[in-house]
Amino acid sequence: MNIRKNILTTVIGTALFIGLSASSIAATTLKLSHNHNRDHAVHKAMTAMATEVKAETKGEVIIRIYPDAQLGTQRESMELLQNGALDLVKSNAAELEAFSSDYSAFNLPYLFRDKQHFYNVQEGAVGEDILEASRSSGFIGLTYYDAGARSFYAGKPINSPEDLKGLKVRVQPSPSAINMVTALGGNPTPLAYGELYTALQQGVVDAAENNIPSFSLSGHAEVSKFMTLDEHTMVPDVLVISTKAFDAMTPENQKIVKQAALHSSQLMKTLWAESETKERTKAEKMGVTFINPDKTPFMEAVQPIYQQLTPEITALVERIKAVK
């Protein structure tokens, strides 16, 4: 009898122990919000990151991704992150500049010489410094994602800045984007990404600007039949995490999350290139004309912006330009 009781106690004790450790180990679920759909390359890259984090932390850290702005626009998601209601947000440098001014350096027109320069900046010391600079605002950046070059699109061809005169151009809620469109002669209209399809369709705005995959996957290509590849900016997407969520993890798990984010950003380079080709072909099949304009008048028109920067951003621009 006593032996049976002992065995029973041991069995129950072991079960309780396993149960308790399992529940304390699988405790962390991090909520990630972003505004693209599941077909977008960035969603696929972040899904790969979530898979890696789950495997490497042996289920201790789970990343649950909420696409399509289900949990709010980029701005709202950042506010939720700062309040502790969200842990991770994939936004982009344009909207992050309202939360950490250093990001505005990435939003300057014709700053990057080419794609390799863009990658070298992000993967080097300047990129890392900018990701870290927002700690006092309750978040840090984990990684950048390629988001190509942004160009104008509208219902009519835009061959030069002259053609933007008098047009209401949707921009992201970002002072840099507003300044750029103003310098080019258009009337900037800040709107959240999710509001743009209807705004274009109903003529609330005449034009917008984005990279090719976002233009196509958001359905904007249905309503704007001309895209001018003036490639004015290369604004990276950025994945940020709240310091509350990051600091609550063990150093090992922090390392795993950071590594997985970096791996997903490398994966994104391939996914992005594939997506650009695929979405351009899709848009062409839908009747979109891509225009290759002379970029010189666009470049000249935006130069005054560089004279109006704060000393801090000018210093960052100098560092970016010095990167090989």
Ligand code: GCU
């Ligand atoms: C890109 C970017 C998004 C951003 C969008 C926009 O698609 O990836 O993060 O919200 O541009 O123009 O608002």
